[in-house]
Amino acid sequence: MDTPFSDRIADVPQSFIREILKVAMDPTVISFAGGLPNRDLFPIEGIKQATNKVLDEHGADALQYSNTEGYPELRQYISDRYRDKQGIDVPIKNILITNGSQQGLDLLGKTLLNEGDDVVIEEPGYLGAIQAFSVYRARFNPVPVSEEGLNIERLKGVMLSRKPKILYTVPNFQNPSGISYSEQNRLDVAEVLEGTSTFLVQDDPYGDLRFAGTEKASFKKLIPDNTVVLGSFSKTVVPSFRLGWIVAPDALMEKLVIAKQAADLHTNYFSQRIIHQFLADNDIDAHIKEITDVYGRQRAAMMNAIDEHFPKEVAITHPEGGMFLWGALPEGYSSMDLFDLAIKEKVAFVPGQPFYVSRQEVNTFRLNFSSVDEETIETGMARLGKVIKTLLSA
Amino acid sequence: MDTPFSDRIADVPQSFIREILKVAMDPTVISFAGGLPNRDLFPIEGIKQATNKVLDEHGADALQYSNTEGYPELRQYISDRYRDKQGIDVPIKNILITNGSQQGLDLLGKTLLNEGDDVVIEEPGYLGAIQAFSVYRARFNPVPVSEEGLNIERLKGVMLSRKPKILYTVPNFQNPSGISYSEQNRLDVAEVLEGTSTFLVQDDPYGDLRFAGTEKASFKKLIPDNTVVLGSFSKTVVPSFRLGWIVAPDALMEKLVIAKQAADLHTNYFSQRIIHQFLADNDIDAHIKEITDVYGRQRAAMMNAIDEHFPKEVAITHPEGGMFLWGALPEGYSSMDLFDLAIKEKVAFVPGQPFYVSRQEVNTFRLNFSSVDEETIETGMARLGKVIKTLLSA
CATH class of the missing domain: 3.40.640.10 (Type I PLP-dependent aspartate aminotransferase-like (Major domain))
Structure with a gap:
C-alpha cells in the first residue's frame, strides 16, 4: 500500500553514525567511532x-x-x-x-x-x-x-x-x-x-x-x-x-x-x-573516580599518540573530561575522504559532517577514547596518523 | 518567565484517571478504578x-x-x-x-x-x-x-x-x-x-x-x-x-x-x-493459564455480585478475557454523579467520560476486576449496588 507518512518524519536526518558503526564492527578495525562507556568498568x-x-x-x-x-x-x-x-x-x-x-x-x-x-x-x-x-x-x-x-x-x-x-x-x-x-x-x-x-x-x-x-x-x-x-x-x-x-x-x-x-x-x-x-x-564517587582515572589515562594515551603520529597541521581539542576529542584537518581537506582511506587501514572514527546543521563537507572528525584500551589506542592512532599523512601529501 | 509552549501540548487531555486513582488510593476505599494486573501473580x-x-x-x-x-x-x-x-x-x-x-x-x-x-x-x-x-x-x-x-x-x-x-x-x-x-x-x-x-x-x-x-x-x-x-x-x-x-x-x-x-x-x-x-x-503458557484462571474467577465474582446487587436497569458487558467490564446506567443518569456518591460509600470506579472524544456527560463506567480479590469484589460491588439504587431512586 501507498504509505502516507507525516511531513515531520521526512525531516529527521538518518543517523549516518549508525552506518559508520556498522562498518566499524569488523573486529579487525580499531574503532574510535563509537560513543560507548568502557564496559570493563560496569559494576x-x-x-x-x-x-x-x-x-x-x-x-x-x-x-x-x-x-x-x-x-x-x-x-x-x-x-x-x-x-x-x-x-x-x-x-x-x-x-x-x-x-x-x-x-x-x-x-x-x-x-x-x-x-x-x-x-x-x-x-x-x-x-x-x-x-x-x-x-x-x-x-x-x-x-x-x-x-x-x-x-x-x-x-x-x-x-x-x-x-x-x-x-x-x-x-x-x-x-x-x-x-x-x-x-x-x-x-x-x-x-x-x-x-x-x-x-x-x-x-x-x-x-x-x-x-x-x-x-x-x-x-x-x-x-x-x-x-x-x-x-x-x-x-x-x-x-x-x-x-x-x-x-x-x-x-x-x-x-x-x-x-x-x-x-x-x-x-x-x-x-x-x-x-x-x-x-x-555503594560509594558512587569512588566508582566515578575509577572511571575518570581510566578515561584520563586513555585520553593521555590518545594525546601522546597524536603528538607522535599526527602531522602538526592537524588541530585538536584538549578535553578535561568526558569521552571524546575533536580533530581538524587543514582547511580544504575532507574528513569523509579521510574516513574512506582509514577504513582500508583498519581504523575508524566519525567524520564531522553529521554534527553540523549547515555544512556538508567538513575537515573535522570525532575520536572516542573511552571504549578503547591504551595499547590499542597507540596502535590505532599510529594507523590513523599514517593515513592522515597520506591524505595531506596526496 | 513567560513560557512559550507548543500548540500541540495544549490539546492533550489531562489524565482525569490519574486524579481518580489518587482519590481511590485511600486504603478504606475498595477500588475498581485501576487498570493494574494482579501483583500476587508476578513471577x-x-x-x-x-x-x-x-x-x-x-x-x-x-x-x-x-x-x-x-x-x-x-x-x-x-x-x-x-x-x-x-x-x-x-x-x-x-x-x-x-x-x-x-x-x-x-x-x-x-x-x-x-x-x-x-x-x-x-x-x-x-x-x-x-x-x-x-x-x-x-x-x-x-x-x-x-x-x-x-x-x-x-x-x-x-x-x-x-x-x-x-x-x-x-x-x-x-x-x-x-x-x-x-x-x-x-x-x-x-x-x-x-x-x-x-x-x-x-x-x-x-x-x-x-x-x-x-x-x-x-x-x-x-x-x-x-x-x-x-x-x-x-x-x-x-x-x-x-x-x-x-x-x-x-x-x-x-x-x-x-x-x-x-x-x-x-x-x-x-x-x-x-x-x-x-x-x-519458564513455561509462559502455564503462567498465563494461572493468570487467566484467577482473572476468570474474579470476573465471575464480579458478574455474580452484579446479578445480586445491581438494579436490572444497569446494562453490562460480558468479557471473555482481559481485565475490565463496562456498565451503563439508564439513559439520562450520569456516571460522574455516581462516582461522587460512590466515593462517600468507599468504593471507586472510572466514569466513562474520559473514554469518549465527543461526549462530556455519559451514563457509562468501567470496572476493573483483575486487581481485586473475590471476597473484596463481593463487598465492593454490594456497596456500589447500593449507591446505584440510591442514585436511580433519587
Missing part, C-alpha cells in the same frame, strides 16, 4: 546485589506499574546530589525520570516547539539533539563553539534576530568536541539569556567525568528560571538501563509530565528501583 | 533467576548500550510465538521493541500524523491512544463499539467522507469495555479497510488473557498490508519493565526506527535480556 556485582535486594524485599512493588514522574526516592537522591555537589536547590517536583536524556530532548521538543520555531544549537553539536528537534521541525540556528565555549557575538546576533525557544548546550566535555565552556563564557551566555523567554538546555551526561581542571558553574545556578538540565546515569553507572532525568521549572514540568504520560506512561520502574538501591549501597 | 522468583543468569553469563553485554530495534533474540521469540500460536509469519525485521505499547502509539502518531489528519477511534476508546494521537493534533472520528464489535455502517461512513491515516482498535477484551470483536465483525472491518491506505492498529495487550470463548482471527492475518499490531509483556509477565513491541510493514518500520532513535535511542536493554531469559527458562 556488575553491585547491580546484581542491588537487584536481588530489590526483588527479595520489594518484589511485587518493583514489578508493578508506577507513576509517570518516576520513583520518588530516586528523584530525592538526584535532588540531594545537586545540593551536595553543586550547591543547587532542586526540589523533586522539578525532576522527571526519563528513558535516558535523549527522551528529555524529545519531550522538550514536544512541549515547546511548533513547526518553524527557532532553536539555537552548538556547531558542531550533538547529533541526537539535532534528530530530536528535527522531529518537531525546528529551524536550527547554529552558533560555533571553540575551546572557550559558545561564540557570544553570534549568540547575541541570533537572540536579536530570532526568538529561539531553546538554546541547546553541552557545556561540559561536549559531544562531539570534548570542549567545555569557560567560567567567563558561562557568565556571558547567562547574561545574554537572562530575562528572555528562551530555555537554555544544559545537557550534562558527562559532567561527572572530569579528570583534569576545575568544575565550572551550572547554568542552573546562573539563570535558574531559564535553565533546563538533562542528567543521565548512562555514563556513571550503566547505559542499558536508559535512565536519565530532566530538571525543569514548574510550568514546563507540568507539560513535560503530560507529554511523558502520552509517550510511554512511565520509565522502566524495575531499573529505577535497582539503580536507587545500587546508589544507596 | 518474582523467575525474574530473579533470569536476572542472575543474565548478569553472571552476559553481565557487561547486558549493561551496555544496544541497538534501536531491540534485542534480536527477544524479537525472534516474539516472531516464533506469532507463528506457533496464531499461524502468522512476522519476520524480526518487522518487530521493534518499545517502552510498552504506549510508546508504539506515540511512534505511530509521530511517523504518520500531520496536524488535522483523521484518526478513527472506538467509542468508548482507550484513553492512552486518545492522548498519544492528540499530541499530533489528530482529528478524531469516533465509531461506536457494541458487544459485536465496531459499528460497520459508521465505519463505512467515515471511510467514505475522510481518508483516515489510522483506525485504532482493541479487538480483544477492549479497554475500557471488555468487548471483543466477533469473527464476522473482523471480516467486515477487514473488507472495509482492504485496499485503502489506512493503517488498522490492533492494540493487543490483553489478547493472551482469554478465560472463556474461542480465539478470533488477528487483523494481521486478514489484511496484513494494512495492519500494525502492538504487543506487550505488561499483562503476561510484568508491567514495570515497560516492554512492548510494534509489528509493522517494511516501509512504516523504517520510519518507526528513525522515530524511535530520535525519541530515546533504544528500549532498556537489561530488561530485554532478562525477559528473554525468563521466557526461555
Whole structure:
C-alpha cells in the first residue's frame, strides 16, 4: 500500500553514525567511532546485589506499574546530589525520570516547539539533539563553539534576530568536541539569556567525568528560571538501563509530565528501583573516580599518540573530561575522504559532517577514547596518523 | 518567565484517571478504578533467576548500550510465538521493541500524523491512544463499539467522507469495555479497510488473557498490508519493565526506527535480556493459564455480585478475557454523579467520560476486576449496588 507518512518524519536526518558503526564492527578495525562507556568498568556485582535486594524485599512493588514522574526516592537522591555537589536547590517536583536524556530532548521538543520555531544549537553539536528537534521541525540556528565555549557575538546576533525557544548546550566535555565552556563564557551566555523567554538546555551526561581542571558553574545556578538540565546515569553507572532525568521549572514540568504520560506512561520502574538501591549501597564517587582515572589515562594515551603520529597541521581539542576529542584537518581537506582511506587501514572514527546543521563537507572528525584500551589506542592512532599523512601529501 | 509552549501540548487531555486513582488510593476505599494486573501473580522468583543468569553469563553485554530495534533474540521469540500460536509469519525485521505499547502509539502518531489528519477511534476508546494521537493534533472520528464489535455502517461512513491515516482498535477484551470483536465483525472491518491506505492498529495487550470463548482471527492475518499490531509483556509477565513491541510493514518500520532513535535511542536493554531469559527458562503458557484462571474467577465474582446487587436497569458487558467490564446506567443518569456518591460509600470506579472524544456527560463506567480479590469484589460491588439504587431512586 501507498504509505502516507507525516511531513515531520521526512525531516529527521538518518543517523549516518549508525552506518559508520556498522562498518566499524569488523573486529579487525580499531574503532574510535563509537560513543560507548568502557564496559570493563560496569559494576556488575553491585547491580546484581542491588537487584536481588530489590526483588527479595520489594518484589511485587518493583514489578508493578508506577507513576509517570518516576520513583520518588530516586528523584530525592538526584535532588540531594545537586545540593551536595553543586550547591543547587532542586526540589523533586522539578525532576522527571526519563528513558535516558535523549527522551528529555524529545519531550522538550514536544512541549515547546511548533513547526518553524527557532532553536539555537552548538556547531558542531550533538547529533541526537539535532534528530530530536528535527522531529518537531525546528529551524536550527547554529552558533560555533571553540575551546572557550559558545561564540557570544553570534549568540547575541541570533537572540536579536530570532526568538529561539531553546538554546541547546553541552557545556561540559561536549559531544562531539570534548570542549567545555569557560567560567567567563558561562557568565556571558547567562547574561545574554537572562530575562528572555528562551530555555537554555544544559545537557550534562558527562559532567561527572572530569579528570583534569576545575568544575565550572551550572547554568542552573546562573539563570535558574531559564535553565533546563538533562542528567543521565548512562555514563556513571550503566547505559542499558536508559535512565536519565530532566530538571525543569514548574510550568514546563507540568507539560513535560503530560507529554511523558502520552509517550510511554512511565520509565522502566524495575531499573529505577535497582539503580536507587545500587546508589544507596555503594560509594558512587569512588566508582566515578575509577572511571575518570581510566578515561584520563586513555585520553593521555590518545594525546601522546597524536603528538607522535599526527602531522602538526592537524588541530585538536584538549578535553578535561568526558569521552571524546575533536580533530581538524587543514582547511580544504575532507574528513569523509579521510574516513574512506582509514577504513582500508583498519581504523575508524566519525567524520564531522553529521554534527553540523549547515555544512556538508567538513575537515573535522570525532575520536572516542573511552571504549578503547591504551595499547590499542597507540596502535590505532599510529594507523590513523599514517593515513592522515597520506591524505595531506596526496 | 513567560513560557512559550507548543500548540500541540495544549490539546492533550489531562489524565482525569490519574486524579481518580489518587482519590481511590485511600486504603478504606475498595477500588475498581485501576487498570493494574494482579501483583500476587508476578513471577518474582523467575525474574530473579533470569536476572542472575543474565548478569553472571552476559553481565557487561547486558549493561551496555544496544541497538534501536531491540534485542534480536527477544524479537525472534516474539516472531516464533506469532507463528506457533496464531499461524502468522512476522519476520524480526518487522518487530521493534518499545517502552510498552504506549510508546508504539506515540511512534505511530509521530511517523504518520500531520496536524488535522483523521484518526478513527472506538467509542468508548482507550484513553492512552486518545492522548498519544492528540499530541499530533489528530482529528478524531469516533465509531461506536457494541458487544459485536465496531459499528460497520459508521465505519463505512467515515471511510467514505475522510481518508483516515489510522483506525485504532482493541479487538480483544477492549479497554475500557471488555468487548471483543466477533469473527464476522473482523471480516467486515477487514473488507472495509482492504485496499485503502489506512493503517488498522490492533492494540493487543490483553489478547493472551482469554478465560472463556474461542480465539478470533488477528487483523494481521486478514489484511496484513494494512495492519500494525502492538504487543506487550505488561499483562503476561510484568508491567514495570515497560516492554512492548510494534509489528509493522517494511516501509512504516523504517520510519518507526528513525522515530524511535530520535525519541530515546533504544528500549532498556537489561530488561530485554532478562525477559528473554525468563521466557526461555519458564513455561509462559502455564503462567498465563494461572493468570487467566484467577482473572476468570474474579470476573465471575464480579458478574455474580452484579446479578445480586445491581438494579436490572444497569446494562453490562460480558468479557471473555482481559481485565475490565463496562456498565451503563439508564439513559439520562450520569456516571460522574455516581462516582461522587460512590466515593462517600468507599468504593471507586472510572466514569466513562474520559473514554469518549465527543461526549462530556455519559451514563457509562468501567470496572476493573483483575486487581481485586473475590471476597473484596463481593463487598465492593454490594456497596456500589447500593449507591446505584440510591442514585436511580433519587
